[in-house]
Amino acid sequence: MDCRPSRTQDPNEWIATCPEGSRAVCEELRDLFFRWEPDLQESINSNMLCFNRHKRVVGLSGLKSHAQITFYRGGDLPDPGRLFNHGLENATIRSIDLPQGLEGLNQRALKALLHAAVELDAQPSLPKPPRPPREEWPMPSVLEEALQKNKAAAAFFEQLKPTYQREYKVWVSTAKQPETIAKRLNETIRALAAGKKWAQRKEAC
Structure with missing residues:
Protein backbone atom coordinates (compact mmCIF):
# COMPACT_ATOMS: atom_id res chain seq x y z
CA MET A 1 0.00 0.00 0.00
CA ASP A 2 1.49 3.30 -1.19
CA CYS A 3 1.41 6.11 1.41
CA ARG A 4 3.30 8.75 -0.59
CA PRO A 5 1.61 12.04 -1.56
CA SER A 6 -0.54 11.66 -4.67
CA ARG A 7 1.19 12.73 -7.87
CA THR A 8 -2.16 13.70 -9.44
CA GLN A 9 -5.89 13.77 -8.72
CA ASP A 10 -6.83 12.77 -12.25
CA PRO A 11 -7.39 8.98 -12.74
CA ASN A 12 -6.40 9.05 -16.41
CA GLU A 13 -3.18 10.90 -15.63
CA TRP A 14 -2.57 8.51 -12.72
CA ILE A 15 -2.69 5.54 -15.11
CA ALA A 16 -0.53 7.31 -17.69
CA THR A 17 2.16 8.15 -15.12
CA CYS A 18 2.35 4.74 -13.46
CA PRO A 19 5.83 3.17 -13.55
CA GLU A 20 6.44 1.06 -16.63
CA GLY A 21 6.54 -2.10 -14.50
CA SER A 22 2.91 -1.74 -13.44
CA ARG A 23 1.17 0.60 -15.90
CA ALA A 24 -0.33 -2.00 -18.22
CA VAL A 25 -1.55 -4.17 -15.35
CA CYS A 26 -3.19 -1.22 -13.58
CA GLU A 27 -4.89 -0.16 -16.80
CA GLU A 28 -6.26 -3.66 -17.39
CA LEU A 29 -7.43 -4.01 -13.79
CA ARG A 30 -9.18 -0.66 -14.02
CA ASP A 31 -11.10 -1.88 -17.08
CA LEU A 32 -11.99 -5.16 -15.34
CA PHE A 33 -13.25 -3.40 -12.20
CA PHE A 34 -15.59 -1.16 -14.23
CA ARG A 35 -16.75 -4.11 -16.32
CA TRP A 36 -17.57 -6.10 -13.20
CA GLU A 37 -18.91 -3.20 -11.08
CA PRO A 38 -19.85 -0.32 -13.42
CA ASP A 39 -21.28 1.84 -10.60
CA LEU A 40 -17.96 2.32 -8.88
CA GLN A 41 -16.55 5.84 -8.72
CA GLU A 42 -12.88 6.75 -8.99
CA SER A 43 -10.74 8.93 -6.74
CA ILE A 44 -7.08 9.30 -5.86
CA ASN A 45 -5.94 8.83 -2.27
CA SER A 46 -2.39 8.33 -0.95
CA ASN A 47 -1.17 7.91 -4.53
CA MET A 48 -3.61 5.04 -5.09
CA LEU A 49 -6.36 4.82 -7.68
CA CYS A 50 -9.41 4.07 -5.52
CA PHE A 51 -12.81 2.69 -6.49
CA ASN A 52 -15.63 3.81 -4.22
CA ARG A 53 -19.33 3.43 -3.43
CA HIS A 54 -20.31 4.48 0.09
CA LYS A 55 -16.65 4.33 1.08
CA ARG A 56 -13.44 3.21 -0.58
CA VAL A 57 -13.90 -0.40 -1.69
CA VAL A 58 -10.68 -1.29 -3.49
CA GLY A 59 -7.55 0.50 -4.62
CA LEU A 60 -4.71 0.05 -7.09
CA SER A 61 -1.06 0.82 -6.41
CA GLY A 62 1.29 1.19 -9.35
CA LEU A 63 4.70 0.28 -7.99
CA LYS A 64 8.01 0.20 -9.86
CA SER A 65 8.13 -3.56 -10.28
CA HIS A 66 4.51 -4.65 -9.91
CA ALA A 67 0.92 -3.66 -9.26
CA GLN A 68 -0.96 -4.19 -6.01
CA ILE A 69 -4.70 -4.50 -5.35
CA THR A 70 -5.88 -3.39 -1.89
CA PHE A 71 -9.29 -4.21 -0.42
CA TYR A 72 -10.13 -1.80 2.37
CA ARG A 73 -12.28 -4.31 4.27
CA GLY A 74 -10.39 -7.37 3.14
CA GLY A 75 -10.39 -8.88 6.61
CA ASP A 76 -14.20 -9.21 6.37
CA LEU A 77 -14.22 -10.84 2.94
CA PRO A 78 -14.34 -14.54 2.07
CA ASP A 79 -11.24 -15.51 0.12
CA PRO A 80 -11.65 -19.13 -0.97
CA GLY A 81 -9.28 -18.52 -3.87
CA ARG A 82 -6.58 -17.40 -1.42
CA LEU A 83 -5.78 -14.31 -3.43
CA PHE A 84 -4.65 -12.21 -0.49
CA ASN A 85 -0.88 -12.46 -0.08
CA HIS A 86 0.01 -9.19 1.63
CA GLY A 87 -1.11 -7.68 4.95
CA LEU A 88 -2.60 -10.94 6.20
CA GLU A 89 -1.84 -9.86 9.77
CA ASN A 90 -4.15 -6.85 9.41
CA ALA A 91 -7.69 -6.97 10.75
CA THR A 92 -9.12 -4.87 7.89
CA ILE A 93 -6.95 -3.84 4.93
CA ARG A 94 -5.51 -6.70 2.88
CA SER A 95 -3.79 -6.74 -0.49
CA ILE A 96 -2.85 -8.81 -3.50
CA ASP A 97 0.67 -8.32 -4.85
CA LEU A 98 0.99 -9.11 -8.55
CA PRO A 99 4.71 -9.64 -9.25
CA GLN A 100 3.81 -11.63 -12.38
CA GLY A 101 1.13 -9.23 -13.56
CA LEU A 102 -2.19 -10.87 -14.37
CA GLU A 103 -0.50 -14.07 -15.45
CA GLY A 104 -1.72 -16.87 -13.21
CA LEU A 105 -4.24 -14.62 -11.44
CA ASN A 106 -7.60 -16.30 -10.86
CA GLN A 107 -9.78 -13.59 -12.38
CA ARG A 108 -12.99 -15.43 -11.51
CA ALA A 109 -11.97 -15.40 -7.85
CA LEU A 110 -10.98 -11.71 -8.09
CA LYS A 111 -14.36 -10.88 -9.62
CA ALA A 112 -16.14 -12.69 -6.78
CA LEU A 113 -13.98 -10.86 -4.25
CA LEU A 114 -14.86 -7.50 -5.78
CA HIS A 115 -18.60 -8.32 -5.80
CA ALA A 116 -18.39 -9.34 -2.12
CA ALA A 117 -16.52 -6.11 -1.28
CA VAL A 118 -19.21 -4.00 -2.97
CA GLU A 119 -21.96 -5.88 -1.12
CA LEU A 120 -20.11 -5.35 2.14
CA ASP A 121 -19.75 -1.66 1.39
CA ALA A 122 -23.53 -1.45 1.17
CA GLN A 123 -23.60 -2.29 4.89
CA PRO A 124 -21.43 0.53 6.30
CA SER A 125 -22.99 0.20 9.75
CA LEU A 126 -21.38 -3.17 10.39
CA PRO A 127 -18.97 -2.95 13.35
CA LYS A 128 -15.28 -3.20 12.65
CA PRO A 129 -13.80 -6.60 13.41
CA PRO A 130 -11.82 -6.86 16.65
CA ARG A 131 -8.09 -6.43 16.43
CA PRO A 132 -6.22 -9.72 16.41
CA PRO A 133 -4.57 -10.42 19.77
CA ARG A 134 -0.87 -9.71 19.98
CA GLU A 135 1.36 -12.73 20.10
CA GLU A 136 2.83 -13.35 23.52
CA TRP A 137 6.38 -12.01 23.82
CA PRO A 138 8.77 -14.87 24.55
CA MET A 139 10.31 -15.01 28.01
CA PRO A 140 14.02 -14.06 27.87
Whole structure:
Protein backbone atom coordinates (compact mmCIF):
# COMPACT_ATOMS: atom_id res chain seq x y z
CA MET A 1 0.00 0.00 0.00
CA ASP A 2 1.49 3.30 -1.19
CA CYS A 3 1.41 6.11 1.41
CA ARG A 4 3.30 8.75 -0.59
CA PRO A 5 1.61 12.04 -1.56
CA SER A 6 -0.54 11.66 -4.67
CA ARG A 7 1.19 12.73 -7.87
CA THR A 8 -2.16 13.70 -9.44
CA GLN A 9 -5.89 13.77 -8.72
CA ASP A 10 -6.83 12.77 -12.25
CA PRO A 11 -7.39 8.98 -12.74
CA ASN A 12 -6.40 9.05 -16.41
CA GLU A 13 -3.18 10.90 -15.63
CA TRP A 14 -2.57 8.51 -12.72
CA ILE A 15 -2.69 5.54 -15.11
CA ALA A 16 -0.53 7.31 -17.69
CA THR A 17 2.16 8.15 -15.12
CA CYS A 18 2.35 4.74 -13.46
CA PRO A 19 5.83 3.17 -13.55
CA GLU A 20 6.44 1.06 -16.63
CA GLY A 21 6.54 -2.10 -14.50
CA SER A 22 2.91 -1.74 -13.44
CA ARG A 23 1.17 0.60 -15.90
CA ALA A 24 -0.33 -2.00 -18.22
CA VAL A 25 -1.55 -4.17 -15.35
CA CYS A 26 -3.19 -1.22 -13.58
CA GLU A 27 -4.89 -0.16 -16.80
CA GLU A 28 -6.26 -3.66 -17.39
CA LEU A 29 -7.43 -4.01 -13.79
CA ARG A 30 -9.18 -0.66 -14.02
CA ASP A 31 -11.10 -1.88 -17.08
CA LEU A 32 -11.99 -5.16 -15.34
CA PHE A 33 -13.25 -3.40 -12.20
CA PHE A 34 -15.59 -1.16 -14.23
CA ARG A 35 -16.75 -4.11 -16.32
CA TRP A 36 -17.57 -6.10 -13.20
CA GLU A 37 -18.91 -3.20 -11.08
CA PRO A 38 -19.85 -0.32 -13.42
CA ASP A 39 -21.28 1.84 -10.60
CA LEU A 40 -17.96 2.32 -8.88
CA GLN A 41 -16.55 5.84 -8.72
CA GLU A 42 -12.88 6.75 -8.99
CA SER A 43 -10.74 8.93 -6.74
CA ILE A 44 -7.08 9.30 -5.86
CA ASN A 45 -5.94 8.83 -2.27
CA SER A 46 -2.39 8.33 -0.95
CA ASN A 47 -1.17 7.91 -4.53
CA MET A 48 -3.61 5.04 -5.09
CA LEU A 49 -6.36 4.82 -7.68
CA CYS A 50 -9.41 4.07 -5.52
CA PHE A 51 -12.81 2.69 -6.49
CA ASN A 52 -15.63 3.81 -4.22
CA ARG A 53 -19.33 3.43 -3.43
CA HIS A 54 -20.31 4.48 0.09
CA LYS A 55 -16.65 4.33 1.08
CA ARG A 56 -13.44 3.21 -0.58
CA VAL A 57 -13.90 -0.40 -1.69
CA VAL A 58 -10.68 -1.29 -3.49
CA GLY A 59 -7.55 0.50 -4.62
CA LEU A 60 -4.71 0.05 -7.09
CA SER A 61 -1.06 0.82 -6.41
CA GLY A 62 1.29 1.19 -9.35
CA LEU A 63 4.70 0.28 -7.99
CA LYS A 64 8.01 0.20 -9.86
CA SER A 65 8.13 -3.56 -10.28
CA HIS A 66 4.51 -4.65 -9.91
CA ALA A 67 0.92 -3.66 -9.26
CA GLN A 68 -0.96 -4.19 -6.01
CA ILE A 69 -4.70 -4.50 -5.35
CA THR A 70 -5.88 -3.39 -1.89
CA PHE A 71 -9.29 -4.21 -0.42
CA TYR A 72 -10.13 -1.80 2.37
CA ARG A 73 -12.28 -4.31 4.27
CA GLY A 74 -10.39 -7.37 3.14
CA GLY A 75 -10.39 -8.88 6.61
CA ASP A 76 -14.20 -9.21 6.37
CA LEU A 77 -14.22 -10.84 2.94
CA PRO A 78 -14.34 -14.54 2.07
CA ASP A 79 -11.24 -15.51 0.12
CA PRO A 80 -11.65 -19.13 -0.97
CA GLY A 81 -9.28 -18.52 -3.87
CA ARG A 82 -6.58 -17.40 -1.42
CA LEU A 83 -5.78 -14.31 -3.43
CA PHE A 84 -4.65 -12.21 -0.49
CA ASN A 85 -0.88 -12.46 -0.08
CA HIS A 86 0.01 -9.19 1.63
CA GLY A 87 -1.11 -7.68 4.95
CA LEU A 88 -2.60 -10.94 6.20
CA GLU A 89 -1.84 -9.86 9.77
CA ASN A 90 -4.15 -6.85 9.41
CA ALA A 91 -7.69 -6.97 10.75
CA THR A 92 -9.12 -4.87 7.89
CA ILE A 93 -6.95 -3.84 4.93
CA ARG A 94 -5.51 -6.70 2.88
CA SER A 95 -3.79 -6.74 -0.49
CA ILE A 96 -2.85 -8.81 -3.50
CA ASP A 97 0.67 -8.32 -4.85
CA LEU A 98 0.99 -9.11 -8.55
CA PRO A 99 4.71 -9.64 -9.25
CA GLN A 100 3.81 -11.63 -12.38
CA GLY A 101 1.13 -9.23 -13.56
CA LEU A 102 -2.19 -10.87 -14.37
CA GLU A 103 -0.50 -14.07 -15.45
CA GLY A 104 -1.72 -16.87 -13.21
CA LEU A 105 -4.24 -14.62 -11.44
CA ASN A 106 -7.60 -16.30 -10.86
CA GLN A 107 -9.78 -13.59 -12.38
CA ARG A 108 -12.99 -15.43 -11.51
CA ALA A 109 -11.97 -15.40 -7.85
CA LEU A 110 -10.98 -11.71 -8.09
CA LYS A 111 -14.36 -10.88 -9.62
CA ALA A 112 -16.14 -12.69 -6.78
CA LEU A 113 -13.98 -10.86 -4.25
CA LEU A 114 -14.86 -7.50 -5.78
CA HIS A 115 -18.60 -8.32 -5.80
CA ALA A 116 -18.39 -9.34 -2.12
CA ALA A 117 -16.52 -6.11 -1.28
CA VAL A 118 -19.21 -4.00 -2.97
CA GLU A 119 -21.96 -5.88 -1.12
CA LEU A 120 -20.11 -5.35 2.14
CA ASP A 121 -19.75 -1.66 1.39
CA ALA A 122 -23.53 -1.45 1.17
CA GLN A 123 -23.60 -2.29 4.89
CA PRO A 124 -21.43 0.53 6.30
CA SER A 125 -22.99 0.20 9.75
CA LEU A 126 -21.38 -3.17 10.39
CA PRO A 127 -18.97 -2.95 13.35
CA LYS A 128 -15.28 -3.20 12.65
CA PRO A 129 -13.80 -6.60 13.41
CA PRO A 130 -11.82 -6.86 16.65
CA ARG A 131 -8.09 -6.43 16.43
CA PRO A 132 -6.22 -9.72 16.41
CA PRO A 133 -4.57 -10.42 19.77
CA ARG A 134 -0.87 -9.71 19.98
CA GLU A 135 1.36 -12.73 20.10
CA GLU A 136 2.83 -13.35 23.52
CA TRP A 137 6.38 -12.01 23.82
CA PRO A 138 8.77 -14.87 24.55
CA MET A 139 10.31 -15.01 28.01
CA PRO A 140 14.02 -14.06 27.87
CA SER A 141 16.07 -16.92 29.27
CA VAL A 142 18.15 -14.56 31.43
CA LEU A 143 15.00 -13.16 33.04
CA GLU A 144 13.57 -16.61 33.62
CA GLU A 145 16.78 -17.73 35.32
CA ALA A 146 16.92 -14.58 37.47
CA LEU A 147 13.32 -15.02 38.60
CA GLN A 148 14.03 -18.58 39.67
CA LYS A 149 16.63 -17.20 42.07
CA ASN A 150 14.40 -14.52 43.60
CA LYS A 151 11.08 -15.73 45.01
CA ALA A 152 9.72 -12.27 45.83
CA ALA A 153 10.38 -10.99 42.31
CA ALA A 154 8.93 -14.15 40.77
CA ALA A 155 5.78 -13.99 42.88
CA PHE A 156 5.06 -10.38 41.92
CA PHE A 157 5.84 -11.07 38.25
CA GLU A 158 3.36 -13.97 38.19
CA GLN A 159 0.53 -11.81 39.53
CA LEU A 160 1.08 -9.10 36.92
CA LYS A 161 -1.28 -8.91 33.97
CA PRO A 162 0.25 -10.14 30.67
CA THR A 163 0.52 -6.54 29.41
CA TYR A 164 2.74 -5.57 32.37
CA GLN A 165 4.76 -8.78 32.12
CA ARG A 166 5.34 -7.98 28.45
CA GLU A 167 6.87 -4.60 29.29
CA TYR A 168 9.57 -6.25 31.38
CA LYS A 169 10.17 -9.04 28.87
CA VAL A 170 10.53 -6.60 25.97
CA TRP A 171 12.83 -4.30 27.94
CA VAL A 172 15.20 -7.10 28.94
CA SER A 173 15.20 -8.94 25.61
CA THR A 174 15.80 -5.86 23.44
CA ALA A 175 19.10 -5.08 25.19
CA LYS A 176 22.05 -6.04 22.98
CA GLN A 177 25.26 -5.39 24.90
CA PRO A 178 26.14 -7.69 27.85
CA GLU A 179 26.51 -4.74 30.22
CA THR A 180 23.11 -3.36 29.16
CA ILE A 181 21.49 -6.75 29.63
CA ALA A 182 22.98 -7.08 33.10
CA LYS A 183 21.92 -3.57 34.09
CA ARG A 184 18.34 -4.00 32.92
CA LEU A 185 18.12 -7.42 34.51
CA ASN A 186 19.30 -6.11 37.88
CA GLU A 187 16.83 -3.20 37.73
CA THR A 188 14.05 -5.60 36.75
CA ILE A 189 14.60 -8.02 39.62
CA ARG A 190 14.99 -5.19 42.13
CA ALA A 191 11.78 -3.51 40.92
CA LEU A 192 9.77 -6.73 40.85
CA ALA A 193 10.93 -7.70 44.32
CA ALA A 194 9.73 -4.27 45.49
CA GLY A 195 6.33 -4.79 43.85
CA LYS A 196 6.83 -2.26 41.07
CA LYS A 197 5.55 -2.35 37.51
CA TRP A 198 7.94 -1.48 34.66
CA ALA A 199 6.82 2.17 34.57
CA GLN A 200 7.55 2.41 38.33
CA ARG A 201 10.88 0.59 38.25
CA LYS A 202 12.94 3.75 38.96
CA GLU A 203 11.18 4.07 42.31
CA ALA A 204 12.87 0.87 43.45
CA CYS A 205 16.40 2.13 42.70
